[in-house]
Amino acid sequence: MDVALEKRQVERAYEFYAPVYDLIFDWIFAPGRQQAIAQLGLKPPETVLEVGIGTGLNLPLYPAACRLTGIDLSQEMLDKAVERAQKLAMPNVTLKVMDATSMDFADNEFDSAIATYTISAVPDPVAVLREMRRVVKPGGVIVLLNHWRSERRVPGRVEDLVAPLCTRLGWKSNLSMKPLLAQVGLTPELIAKVNLFNGWRLVKCVNRK
Template sequence: MNDNSEKIKKRYNRVSRVYDFLEKPMEMMTSDKWRDRLIEEIEGQKVLEVGVGTGKNLLNYPDTLDITGIDFSENMLEKAKEKIGHKENIKLIEMDAQKMDFEDNTFDTVLTSCVFCSVPDPVEGFKEVRRVCKEDGKIVMLEHMRSNKKVIGKFMDIVNFIPLNIWGANINRKTIKNLKKAGFKEEDIKAEKVWSDIVKFIVIRNKK
């Protein structure tokens, strides 16, 4: 893990106790409807959730699925483990999204939820997601990103240092462009607006 990754990891460890509170504004923009959609879009049995955080999605998964959740913050994972109790179909692992330990083509579906604002090198993270997801598998994302509107986008650039330095989240990531840089083709990326053009629900068919 490089110095930048380690720095952000420490920030998430530090704020883990109050992270759910810090996420309240984002929760207001996404609503339970869109988190339910994440689960509804799942295909196959083997599912990876990248960046489980404190585990806000974990109790929504059906018991019939084989769920693996990763996060690079051990303190966030401890919160997630408290939430799931002894659910045997969920395995939580401390792991960096930029360098996963899984074999190629391991998972039928990969999910992310407000995660790639925090991955230090999002393109590397997306390359790993593409690698571990099976050929013709599914990648489902609920992510916030930089607005394409001139004034709003510029404002997000100016204030980005605030969340970045408090807990390591960037509010001005150009996520669709980063997906393309990671090798995903534009025609395989389906993006739906959730809140203005800042929060989007993204479904990708993993063509390799």
């Protein structure tokens, strides 16, 4: 069952979540974050793009000398990330409101890219992943951390059933990982189960162009 998520719906949802996002989502999502950033294997001064950076909960996890660009569709979420970057006094961080489906970056501009808990919250995951591939250099790492549709029959069906409700709340509960990656030409080099009940999967791909 495919339930479409609209851009305006996402903007409205995250405008609403921005003031409370860290209170509600930080503790649930925290364990996977460290592992996801570690998988980038950043060697400063490499450049990294974070897609859908939200309130910037990953900011403290980056090596200080790496050059980070973070983008997000939601001004309200990004405002929180700007505050956090200022508090952490991170000099090499650039934050921009931008739709990840059509990024304002050159081909091969970044050494690597990451999206944590974002790919199921974007209206067009195929377009976002194609853009991530375009802006990351050949051989660069792309890391995705997300809840994906279960490959087991019963949990997968449950995720399909709750999809219309989740879509209203701003994310897709039943995004299938393998067909999506195949569609954009990404092959996972690593898939690791993370977080509470192993309910999220960390995926590391190398951008082979």
